[in-house]
Amino acid sequence: MEKQPNVTSTPNPGWIPLSHSLLLMISRKQLFGWSLALFLITSLLTWLGYLVTVGYIDNLTSSYMTIAPATDTLWGWIKHTCWQLGRWLFLIVSRIVAFYLAFLIAYTLTTPGYAFLSAAAERLHAGANFHAEAGFSLIGVVRDIFEGLKIAFFGIGVTIAALLVNFIPGFGQVAVVLIYTFYSTLMFIDYPASRRRWSLGKKLSWLRTHNGKALRIGLLPALISMIPLLNIFAVALLFPLLTIHATLNFSAIELAAKPLSKNNMAKGISETV
Numbered sequence: 092m093e094k095q096p097n098v099t100s101t102p103n104p105g106w107i108p109l110s111h112s113l114l115l116m117i118s119r120k121q122l123f124g125w126s127l128a129l130f131l132i133t134s135l136l137t138w139l140g141y142l143v144t145v146g147y148i149d150n151l152t153s154s155y156m157t158i159a160p161a162t163d164t165l166w167g168w169i170k171h172t173c174w175q176l177g178r179w180l181f182l183i184v185s186r187i188v189a190f191y192l193a194f195l196i197a198y199t200l201t202t203p204g205y206a207f208l209s210a211a212a213e214r215l216h217a218g219a220n221f222h223a224e225a226g227f228s229l230i231g232v233v234r235d236i237f238e239g240l241k242i243a244f245f246g247i248g249v250t251i252a253a254l255l256v257n258f259i260p261g262f263g264q265v266a267v268v269l270i271y272t273f274y275s276t277l278m279f280i281d282y283p284a285s286r287r288r289w290s291l292g293k294k295l296s297w298l299r300t301h302n303g304k305a306l307r308i309g310l311l312p313a314l315i316s317m318i319p320l321l322n323i324f325a326v327a328l329l330f331p332l333l334t335i336h337a338t339l340n341f342s343a344i345e346l347a348a349k350p351l352s353k354n355n356m357a358k359g360i361s362e363t364v
Contacts, residue, residue, distance in 0.1 A: 106304065107343055109311070112336035121211060126331030129204050130190035133197050133327045134220060143239050148185050148212030194326070195243040198278075202236055209338040220346055238285040242278055245291070249274045270308075271316060273298055276309030279337030301344055309335045 118121045134153060214221045253267045284294045298305045312333050315325045 093298055105343075105347075106307070107339045109336050112339055113332055114214065114289070115339070116332055116335050119215065122208065122215075122335065125208050125211065126206070126335075129201060129208060129331050130328060132204065133201050133330060134324065135328060136197035137190070137193045138198055140196045141189050144192055146191040148189065152185075157290045158331040182287070195246065197327075199236060199240050199243050202238065202282075205284045205330070205334050208287060209334055210286060212335040212338045213283055216342050217346060220349075225278065234285070235317065238281060241291055242281050244279070246274060261268075268313060268317075271313040272309040273302075273314065274309070276305040276337065279308060279312070279334055280305075280341045282334060283338050283341050304340060304344065309338055 115124055139201060249270055253270045256266045256270065257263045259266070280297065281294065284297065289297075312326060312329070315329065318325065
């Protein structure tokens with residue numbers, strides 16, 4: 092039987108490029124099918140969560156939004172203009188917040204699925220050296236959701252910090268990009284790290300230790316996440332690919348830190364071709 096191309100090999104073992112991760116995803120039926128399913132589920136949950144959130148917000152503010160101040164006096168025109176500006180500003184901000192909250196909910200609920208995708212990608216990359224400490228179980232699914240919640244709540248804190256830092260001219264904008272970049276990396280390495288039962292503190296320590304590669308992993312999703320409205324759909328579309336990409340580089344870093352036997356290396360290579 093003719094062997095398939097070894098898509099898990101890369102000319103630069105120190106860094107696995109995004110193109111290599113894409114090739115791995117589309118060349119393996121399991122990864123591609125699972126990625127497509129997760130994209131559809133994440134998009135559906137995000138959209139449903141958005142509709143529910145927006146409906147709830149509109150019900151709470153309907154009286155203010157529908158009753159405009161009278162315009163029969165000069166002061167009335169001023170109040171009406173301010174009301175109109177505040178109404179549009181509120182609509183824009185509330186929709187952005189609704190999208191963000193909906194995506195966090197979708198991200199949390201789909202965490203077990205992305206954890207499975209991450210494990211499948213790492214198994215292909217590591218071969219016999221695959222880190223298989225945590226198998227699939229109901230307790231594991233609950234733990235994955237709990238870890239997703241921790242990262243989601245941590246993300247709310249990161250967002251608040253970014254908003255505050257953003258008021259600093261020049262430095263603030265650069266700091267915001269860096270904050271979101273490292274948080275994006277944290278979201279993606281959470282899958283292989285949680286499977287190793289790492290605490291949040293250890294994950295953050297990994298980011299500090301490998302800050303250069305962590306920056307490369309999280310930069311693209313961070314930049315995409317800053318595009319208003321389109322960010323949710325773009326991130327949902329790319330989330331499976333970015334999960335695989337982050338997992339492969341995380342695995343490569345962890346494997347490089349461990350001495351691998353020649354037998355295991357040969358066995359791992361043979362299982363991925």
